[in-house]
Amino acid sequence: MRTVLVTGPGGAGRTTVAAATALAAARAGRRTLLLTSDRGPAPDAVLGTTLPTEGADDGRGGPWAPPVSAAPGLWAARVAPAAHFRALAGELQERGTSVFDLLGATPLDPEELTELPGAEPLALLAALRAAHTEPDRWDLLVVDMPPLLETVALLGLPEQLGRYLRRLLPPERQAARALRPMLAQLAGVPMPAQRLYETAERFQRELTALRDVLDAPGTTVRLVAEPGPQALAALRAARAGLALQGCRIDSLVANRLLPEDSTDPWLAALAAERRGAHKTLCDEFLADGVTVRELPHLGRAPQGLADLELLAARATLPTTDRPPAEPWTVEDRLAADGMLIWRIPLPGATREGLGLVRRGDELVVSAGPFRRVLTLPSALRRCGVAGAGLHDGELCVRFVPDPGLWPRTS
CATH class of the missing domain: 2.60.40.790 (Immunoglobulin-like)
Structure with missing residues (x-):
């Protein structure tokens, strides 16, 4: 399954470009799932339909609210961080029941498990992984990611967490596992270390599978930027970060380009500034073989499929996949x-x-x-x-x- 991660500086139009990319793929006959982490009204407005915000999954195990059919061949769903957090915390509590009993602690009730800061990135990664457990259900997964710098850090998270687990719970220290049943009988309760290592092993398997998804040849990043001086600096920093993580960029989308023939002096000056920044972007990205797409400013915020159709024709994926990055x-x-x-x-x-x-x-x-x-x-x-x-x-x-x-x- 092909996966496209859409990101860019805040306010660059990531959600619009992600939706246009997904719609273009659906129009080309691909069964497409658009997954968004945006909890605001933007996805609903762009698609012209309401996306549910609650629901642990759609009945198939994904940590998202139920997908909605937005257009023929296109489904859209919103990541559900609160539901994912409750499910994850509940599972950890269940696995640690013996430890809580040993310590005399009282587990939290489901109603008390409120989402903590940091739950959203974990839910997004879990949703990305879950979508790949059913490769026959969709041909393309388009993910509306968080802002650019947050996304780069997020893509490195699975490897970082895996490294922390290996350092804190080295697999080679499990040699004493054969002694744990005897120790458990002596103590009268299951040994916490056994459950701890079992949980760590499960997390390691999930992190490895997620890293495989991110490293797969069919997974690429699509950058979105509204050309300007600040966008140039952010994109340069993010390119280095993405390369450091081994992520491939399939294209750059220059969004909201202004017409060049404006008679308004202010708009003409702004358009000229953006054209200069756009030329610099093209020079830098095209030199590395990255496709550059251009989307016009509609003169308004895109609302519904009619507006989205105007952008979808120019937001198509490259006709040929980029070759894998050269190995280090x-x-x-x-x-x-x-x-x-x-x-x-x-x-x-x-x-x-x-x-x-x-x-x-x-x-x-x-x-x-x-x-x-x-x-x-x-x-x-x-x-x-x-x-x-x-x-x-x-x-x-x-x-x-x-x-x-x-x-x-x-």
């Missing part, structure tokens, strides 16, 4: 320069925003506000970092062999 390669220059170079593409990154920290067999890379902990390839683990440089959107980290660890040659 290790260039062997031992014979010539005595070093290995790890090449990491980071388009949009700046030297001022880059950071590198070596930690054991890992390299912590920062690009602006984004950070990722990378496991070093086996050859580089036996080397020391000699330096790094950013050249033409590519981070080149230089490694020199450690004489005490590197095999000697005769």
